[in-house]
Amino acid sequence: MAAFLSAGLGVLATSEPYTLTSSSWEPRLDSPFPSDPPTGAQVVAEPGKQGPKNPRVSSVTVQLEMKALWEEFNQLGTEMIVTKAGRRMFPTFQVKILGMDTLADYALLMDFVPLDDKRYRSGGRPGEAAGTAGGGARKSTPTCTLGYAFHSSAWLVAGRADPATPGRVHFHPDSPAKGAQWMRQIVSFDKLKLTNNLLDDNGHIILNSMHRYQPRFHVVFVDPRKDSERYAQENFKSFVFTETQFTAVTAYQNHRITQLKIASNPFAKGFRESDSDSWTVPPRALLSIPTRSHSG
Amino acid sequence: MAAFLSAGLGVLATSEPYTLTSSSWEPRLDSPFPSDPPTGAQVVAEPGKQGPKNPRVSSVTVQLEMKALWEEFNQLGTEMIVTKAGRRMFPTFQVKILGMDTLADYALLMDFVPLDDKRYRSGGRPGEAAGTAGGGARKSTPTCTLGYAFHSSAWLVAGRADPATPGRVHFHPDSPAKGAQWMRQIVSFDKLKLTNNLLDDNGHIILNSMHRYQPRFHVVFVDPRKDSERYAQENFKSFVFTETQFTAVTAYQNHRITQLKIASNPFAKGFRESDSDSWTVPPRALLSIPTRSHSG
DNA sequence: AGTTTGTCACCTAGGTGGCAAAGT
């Protein structure tokens, strides 16, 4: 299926750690990680300088759904489980799209870029978190080990990142489709799964456990011209929502992340306490995840 | 989504009762309905004269999956439940496709045409089935009320067909896709649902209960030419498998149909008797229904 | 009397985190 786009994908560099390309920022206090850019500042991501763009994509605007929930997770340091068989993300990455050419064909896809070149570990005891890290190449000073309880204590830099995994992308299953179709309702990436299996042959996204990642969202205009490869650079637009960054883990490290997942993910309802009034998330966070269908 | 094809759909006439356009046939004894053409004779349907065709579709060949199971149902007189919310078909219509241009785009769709202009009812007592039908406009003589037990007794003609329902079509959700993708594995129409709700707004197939229908399968080459509407007639090819014809019902009329559904549909396992050895269907009939996915 | 509707118990299919055990 993805053959129609393969040429255009070369333009998405996925190997180097992601850095914000636009706007300045100041250190924030609510992140458990050093040197984090601020989040939640923009409703619609500013993709920064990407060169001249086809108006078919330059006018496209994207809105992150469940933004409040993402921010709630991000303040604790979002973790996403990776398994051999592949695990969905929660929250699910969902967007509302505006500004497409209703009659043009677009493909939507996601990929994940490393947020830094570090490997983390969940070690030590509270108090010695900042000082006793192993043979790490830690450069920046960890500014905060805030008031949340880790499974053991805190995130420590454990060294340089493991070799980069194959930089896979995930096409939304409905790709390609007309702009009108994409804009009709919320687009949900609920089929996307994360795995730590380097040999995965199910097409899942391969990530290294204990590493941090930034999801990216790409809108690609399917150029009908025969020499469309020549225009690949102008025919896509990328969006980054910093509040969706996360640490890949094989088991949750921060117990408050676990509790928030249980409180907000319908599939984890079995682990909720009987009284369902003590949620920290608003009820709308529990609304069912919209899906898109072609058959209508 | 279907906009790219709407012009081409006009060529599919769905209003008049379907009749076999090719080959001769003789009366058969295993059908509970009068004047039924033979079934199961051809592995691949012969669509008959459809005018000159684009080689992109003329070389396409289609093989019905679960053929043995379809025939088993057809010998009893297949019934399909229709509900207000929409009900899936069982068996599911599934095909294996050969002969497509691997690089060309195709859309696959189904529609349903009336098999005759009659309305049926499930009336009378055994023995008086053939003679005492109500004020029907019955023209042909019912030849067989074979050795199976109806809920009451037999299918009687109850009069002329109700006004034809809106002739909806169901696009396979993966449409459009490359020939290579369609041929990679079995294509399953398991998202298709039948309804008796004339006001249905879920895009389901609308049928009249107590009427007989012939499912049809259409392969449409998505012509990249700007004036593709001009070539609509040559760009599609239709296939009919007579063993898939059925009567739409709101509740099963033939108890042997019910039992065969229970025996062969995994979702009806709850109604099976404890010993699972007394099936009349081969174990392969119970294999899971393959689905196709774009995300790989 | 025949047909349709809505509810139900019982399934399939698959997404949760917990947890013990294994791995490193």
Add this chain to the structure above:
DNA sequence: ACTTTGCCACCTAGGTGACAAACT
């Protein structure tokens, strides 16, 4: 000591025919 794996109970989500009640 920390991380990963496999299995589990418990969910969501939705596909079955049975059945009683309603409809016509």
